[in-house]
Amino acid sequence: MMTYEFLQHYWCAVVALLAALLVFLMFVQGANSQIFELGKTADERRLLINSTGRKWEFTFTTLVTFGGAFFASYPLFYSTSFGGAYWLWMLILFSFVLQAVSYEFQNKLGNLLGTRTFQTFLVINGIVGPVLLGGAVATFFTGSNFIVERDNIMNEATPIVSQWANASHGLDALLDPWNVVFGVAVFFLARLLGNLYTLNNIEDDTLMRRNRRALLWNTAVFLVLFLAFFFHIMTKDGYVYDPATGVVSMEPYTYFNNLFGSWPLLALFLVGVIFVLLGVGGTFLWKAKDGSPFRGGIWPAGIGTVMVVVSLLLTTAYFNTCYYPSNADLQSSLTMQNSCSSEFTLRTMFYVSLLVPFVLAYIVYAWRKMDQKRLTHEEVNDTESEAY
């Protein structure tokens, strides 16, 4: 049952799931990008930062695990994308370093740079992180400029297998307007998820009012950008390969055919879209049991986001499609077949991945314990609370 082909598909799905979880968890970045818009006073900003500050490590850890899983299962992608699109990834990493220290440092005595500087760092990460990660993911559909030549190893002067075809090292991705459109769409998705998360996590009427107003705008902009990108990828040519020969060619409507030709993927996508809309719509239309506005929209919207992202990512990799296409040299494009680890490694990692449900279980347990009560000004200002 566990053939090499199955393992390739399995690990592709795991990596797509990790990427989707990362997009969901970027509600941290989305909320942080609005620190100064939603939080008009120092107290309100502190409340927002403490709310996302109890989850930022999940986003960070998911990013690292995503990188590790991609490295282990598709090392040629890791070497080609990270080594090639150097500047794109460096900017992303730089912004995440700023985020990691800013929570802990921003409100501490002796922080040298001042509270506002660190809060600004959080905003920078809140914008740069989702936009550039979104832009990087968009290249899975639009292609990148790299060349892969394994035989270079025997060339003693230049033994490098993967090389970027121009000197911009990844910044050229931002010259493609569709990458920018998707990057900004991911940014607004993160913002609306940030609104939904803080609505559910913080007990403050003023912030709730501002969050609901911002949610409306963020959702509207997200929908426009996402639908434009979705329409574009559904109508564009895709990069496909012949599994027997490995030869890559262009094919019209590849992503449309992949999505609409596979009922499980289509169902995942449609149910995901409905969940996201329910999460946002329910926030405005539904009431909780006690008659107060419904505030649990983060859960349907979050689950929906994961489903939509997984389904879209799988359309780029399954059905003999090149998930990391090269515009510089079509035959260098990366596929599940030509870029994955050996069967032995994938199988070994498969057994390790059986731990994931256990990991998820303790995360859910700890998360529920910590979020039983919404965050209040009193808790943040309590000297014993160790708040940021």
Next chain:
Amino acid sequence: MENELFTIDSSMVDWSRAQFALTAIYHWLFVPLTLGLAVIMGIMETIYYRTGRDFWKRTAQFWQRLFGINFAMGIATGIILEFEFGTNWSNYSFLVGDVFGAPLAIEGIVAFFMESTFVAVMFFGWKKVSRGFHLASTWLTGLGATISAWWILVANSWMQYPVGQEFNLDTMRNEMVSFVDVALSPVAIDKFCHTVISAWVLGAVFVVGVSSWYLLKRRHVEFARQSMKIGAIVGLVASVLAAVTGHHSAYTVGQTQPMKLAAMEALYNGGDDQSLTIFAAVNPFAQPDWKNEHEPPMRIAVPYALSFLATNDLHGYVPGINDIINGYDKSDGEYEVPLSEKMVRGSYALTAMKAYREAKRDGRNNELEVLASEFQENMPWMGYGYVKEAEQIVPYIPICFWSFRIMVGGGCLFILLFCAILYFLYRKKSPRWLFHTALWCIPVAYIVSECGWLVAEFGRQPWTIQDMLPTWVGVSALQSSSVMITFFLFLVLFTTMLAVEISIMCKQIKRGPEL
């Protein structure tokens, strides 16, 4: 296909090495304190759990606060390290990702999620979860950090001692054939034990040093004495264990990386009955003339000690740099071939690889088996096919030599320090000189800890993977200017954040525990 935009330039390799070293050095400033404090504050909270005394809760909380300030920087620098394998060492990532990527992925799944889930409970959960759950969270945070150390050191050890893999000529990369060999290699076990235990030493020195400051200022005396007692007990046990595991590590290095050991000892010409150098006038700023000098000037040594350290036999044979280059008889009777022969065999491996690829492309399938067997015969020396001269395979001796001495000297100093602290605590005396010493031992512990890293990593040079992949073959196809810019960006960023962290730490320590 050739990319005309790119040719490897040696300064790009050096900048890539510098950037990785910079990140690793900064990372290793924060991680040992995380590992060390995790044990000490775990013990303190356990006492609180058992006694219910509020004093112990406040004590644990104080050290947890310092842990938190330090923790964030460890995470920030850690993420850069992981991704730098791809950004700066892309050829390495391709050639060995099949083996090396697995420990990193397991680290994420098994360790990082544990750490990040329970660290939030530890900091913010005092009033949200039960005492037992909180205690478990504190220990699980430390356990997560320790498991993380295990997997990253498994990955690092594989670079020092590659086992459990085979080169696949069809995919042109190394592929894992035994997970157990990779995960439980003797080098990995030694490295993990020595590294984690030395981190406990650093944590203990930190706690004892900070407590000494309170005693010198006569503030929070009871808190300081109790913290010092726990710190010194943990520190003494860990220091002794660090010495034992250090000996094991040195023995393993002697068996698996003789050039590293020779560089650590500035041993140009080896032999039987080798003595261990205590001091020698090795110029820290220039590579010695190992080809022509017999030994470094002004050498003071302990007879037979190096032979014992490297072979567990007072009369054992230890090869020097020239022996490794010219060939020597190993203790197991096997002959270690000279560098010139390794270079020839490495070239054979590359030639056979090329012939295999061409035969495959041309459909000459009947030749493949012979060519593959020719390649596999010479594969252990493949890395030497990229080496042009002997100087390239000798690490920078001064760094290895002095770092080793500072590491060992510091370790001995800490054993004395912890013994003295426990003696005076037992006698209920407070000698100010000892507290001053303990306070100054904090920066010393960091220097000693970094020196351990320098010995391990500089001694491996020029290999990214020992004997298999030299650094100049493992790099990414980048311009040196790009790497230089990111090097300075990280230098400024990390240094600024370090300054902020030290400033916040000092303020928190001055503020003291809320007893």
